[in-house]
Amino acid sequence: MLHHDIIIIGGGLAGLRAAVGLCERYDVGLLSKVHPLRSHSIAAQGGINAALGNNPEGRDDSWEKHAFDTIKGSDYLADQDAVEFMCRDAPSIIYEMEHWGCPFSRFPDGSIAQRPFGGAGFPRTCYSADLTGHVLLNTLYERAVSLGVKVYDEWYLLALASNGERCQGIIAFDFRKGEVVPVQAPATLFATGGYGRVFRHTTNALINYGSGIGIAYKAGVPIKDMECVQFHPTGLIGTYILITEAARGEGGWLTNNRGERFMQRYAPKVAELAPRDIVARSMQTEIDEGRGLEHPLGKYINLDLRHLGEKEIQKKLPGVKSLCKDFVGIDPVFEPIPVMPCEHYSMGGIDTNQHGETVLPGFYAAGECGCVSVHGANRLGGNSLLDTLVFGKAAALAMHEYLQGKSFTGDTALLTSLGKTWERKLENLAKGEERPAHLITKMGHTMSENVGIFREKHKLQQALDDLAVLKERYRRVGVSSPNRHLNYALMKAVEIEYMLDIASAIALGALRREESRGAHYRRDFPLRNDKDWLKHTLVTLGKDGTPGVSYRNVTITNHPPRERIY
Amino acid sequence: MTTPMALLKADSTYTFKIFRYDSKTPEKEPSFSTYQVDVVPGMSVLSALLAIRDEMDGGLSFRCSCRSAVCGSCAMAMNGKIELACRTQVASLGSDLIILEPLPNFEIIKDLVVDMIPFWAKYDQIKPWLIRKTLPVGTEIRQSEEERNRIDQFVHCILCAACYGACPVPSRDPEYLGPAALAKLERFVLDSRDERSPSALEAVNNEKGVWGCDTLFKCIEACPKDVRPTDAIVGLRKSLVKHKFKKLLGMVKDED
Known part of the structure; x- marks a missing residue:
């Protein structure tokens, strides 16, 4: 068993940003299923939004205008206090990254270059040519190396360990050795990314199974606005x-x-x-x-x-x-x-507040796996990179407040027993005859076909029916090689269970939301309905193993919903 | 749009011979497994590998992530050519027999997965981060477009290690830092914002560092992102020589 003060899962921007904010004060472990520089953050191209006002045509920009554009872009499903928090913090986040060495493109006056982006009233997207994610991720990784962050790369997350009152850590899998390793930690942060690969057609990396979201859900943490899935035009x-x-x-x-x-x-x-x-x-x-x-x-x-x-x-x-x-x-x-x-971004995710806190004490989430919500029903381009850094940092601060001056006794018995459960589970996974790749293909097909850009009742119901069949087939899942180390098919078999839960939550949320808002478009309910649906969808695992749906009002501060015209 | 259509040749079957080895069972000799793959037009080597793993051999190990030539996971040798598997089209290899081997100059963990730890240790060794003594408050460090352009090619490096795999030096001197780490160092040395002292370069002023390079340009050939690591090595050599002369002429204090 490993012990850390804080265990962070995910080596992309959100995870690394949290790690560099904590590693000087705490014993932090960062676990990632790929080397951090192979994380999907690397693929972000266009830029990151902050009202710096560097562009000659954007001198009058302000964080308030950035907030308004984000709220309007979200089709008023974003929580406005959280959006304001993010947009206010954006300039200092950009300067921090620049001070850490980020090679942004420059304007002739030597300031950080900014370009226009969709849904934004001003050119406020800071960039480095079209490899902005690449430069941000490299910069943060360089920072992490300079600070000596302990990275467990090519380690998988199997499960979250909760005793119902507090998060106790995680069950991890050392992929290279092929060993189940419980990790005891008073504070756990998921920065595990989005669920793009639940769909067949997606811009996402091959690693983006979104299983972190499913793992949180399995541990009893609600997941929010899962039906809000962004389809990128290009x-x-x-x-x-x-x-x-x-x-x-x-x-x-x-x-x-x-x-x-x-x-x-x-x-x-x-x-x-x-x-x-x-x-x-x-x-x-x-x-x-x-x-x-x-x-x-x-x-x-x-x-x-x-x-x-x-x-x-x-x-x-x-x-x-x-x-x-x-x-x-x-x-x-x-x-x-x-x-x-095609599918591009998961607006929905683990239900958190703007400090990355979830309902489970000691368990936090940030970045695309989390849902604060600052993107509501439609994220603006350039806001996802910002989200990862702002909320990675915010989660770090929240974990610091949670830990400082306290001592925690870990429930090692729980972790040990959960570890043993997983040992058995992996053994059984080697035996079934349903191939994980086939289940994933079928799931992706039904999601892209029935829960896509245009949705309607019978198609959503079809997706739920298909997913129920796949869940049944999953009971017989198995892999062809008995090896545990570097067995990618085995990990796929583990992750698909979580993916099926995620896919079901997306389809269920979409079926229930009888209106059209942002990226969620129902042909049978083509209008936005603020009277009944200005609220977040929460899906929670019920005691009987079925998903329970509840709702929470959206926080409105300065911008009452208006018609969205561009 | 004409070209993508032109790519659509008739479907055909390719033979893939893939290197197999497991460091957990070193008594078992390395071998090759053979697979027949129906290759659709435009199919990458990575797609073929995924098809093999999904449909024929779940035990085959190889790394991948972005499938779009930006994450650097899948560098390997394909018919001897070192490249990213994701951006190499099967048809482009000009043979219906495709031999896939792990990246050279690395210990093999399993099949096409190599041990990258020494590579990252060399990267860590050159202090790959911006060294800066003072920072402006509430604004960026100014940098002209020209200054930003100076580091541009090295910023594009994705640390896939293709250059390291192609370099002839590591096989004779495993401690050689290699093209990627040295290119990363030059990226910071050339950055107008970086304030590392010229004497910091002394750490690479030896045969393990910039003087180990044979200037055979194999790294440039192998780089999938058009980075020219040799330019970096030559640039670092020049900086070192310049600094040495300045020291000889008493123009700088000896900081060591």
Whole structure:
């Protein structure tokens, strides 16, 4: 058994930010299923929002305006106090990262460069070309190395250990050795990322199973607004690799098979720079109404950057250029990029407040696995990187307050017995005949087909029925190799149980929410209904093993809901 | 859009021979497993590996994460060519027999998974973080566009270790820091905001550091992100020589 004051699960931005805020005062362990630099934060491209006012066209920007844009973008489902907290903290978070060495792109006056992004009234997205996640993650990892943060890389999370009153730590799995290892810690932080891979078509990395969210749920912690799933307008055809919103921020156009810039019809004022939910729906509508382009890999829309010119593309979007070259063999300087909307971001997640606290004392969550909620029903581009850093830091402060001056006696008996349960469970997993990969494919298919951009009752019910069948099949899951070390199929078999819970919570939340708000669009209830639905969905595991649904009012401070026009 | 269509050749079957070894059972000799894979147009080597693991052999070990050439997990040797498996199209290898081997210059843990710990230890050794004595309050450290451009190519490094795998030096001197760590050091030395003293470079002023490089440019060839580690090594050498002359001329104090 390992012991730490604090155990952090996840080596992406939220986990690392929390770790560097705590490691000088506490014995911190950071556990990650991949090396921290392989975390999905690395793939973020376009930027991170903060009202710095560096852009000559954004001098009048303020954190209040950033907050308003975020709230409006969320379709008023975000908690406004939390949004204000995030936006107020944003400039100092950016300067901190810059002081730690982050190589942001620069304006001619030497200040951090900022570009326009969707749904934002001012150009406030700080960036480093189109590899902003890469530079932020490298900077934080460098900081962690300089401070000597203890990292357990290629360790998996199996379960959360709770005695019902307090979180006692986790059951971990040393993947290289193939050993179950209980970790006792008075404070545990999940920074385990989103659930993109629950869907078949997603921009997310192959590791984004979202199992941390399912693990919290299994331990009795409520999960919130799971039906709020962001579909990004521009996934590269075939692979669904993300093409950054910065492509449109820098002036790129979306065109249909008539060569028409159709976004002007859907969002007359801002066109391509409408928030993602609106752009994704508009694109899907164009495709559904026969104005998409045809390809053996599916129908698509053109993202046209040609008018920006080679120099501008090379300077501001070099990553987009290489992705296009490497994965579809085209050069965006000369040809439009074939894109289609697909799953991108989990607005929902583990229910926390703005300090990362959950209902379970000693258990915290931050980043995409958590739901504060600052993104509500639709996240604005550039706000997810901000979320990871602001709430990673906030969770660190909260854990410090929780721990300081107190001594905790760990329930090692509970951890030992849970560890043994997992030993047996892994043994059994080696025996079944249902292959995890098949279950995941089937789950992804039903989710993308039935819980996608356009939803309706019978489809959502279909998804729930399919998931029930898969849960039954999961009982017979098994892997072909008995090895425990570096057995990726075995870990997949572990994680899919949690994924099925997550998928069910998404479909169930979507079925119950009989309105359309942000990214959650119901064809059978096409309007937003503030009277009945200005509230968060909470899904909690019931004693009988079935999900219980409850609701909580949204916190409104300064911005009563208004019609959302762009 | 014409090119993606051009990629769509007829489906065909490829033979994959994949290196197998398990450091937990060292008495068992390394071997190759053979698989037949139906390759659809545009399919990457990583997709083929995933298909093999999902459909044919659940025990096969290899690393992957982003599948979009940004995370650096999947560098390996494909028909001898060191590259990221995710951005290499099966068809581009020009043969219907594909041999996959782990990245050279590393201990093998299992199959295509190598032990990266020594690589990260070398990275840690060069103090890969911004060293700064004073910071402005409530604002950024100013940096001109030109200064930012100076570090640009090294900022793109994804630490996939392809360069280290391709480098001829580690096989003769396992303690050689290698191209990635030295490129990372140059990224900070060239950063206008970094205040490490020139004498800090003394740690690499030896055969384990910048003088170990044979300047054969294998690292540049192998880099999937167009980074030129040799430029960094040559740059560091110049800085060291310059500092030595300044010291000889009494222009700087000996800080050691």
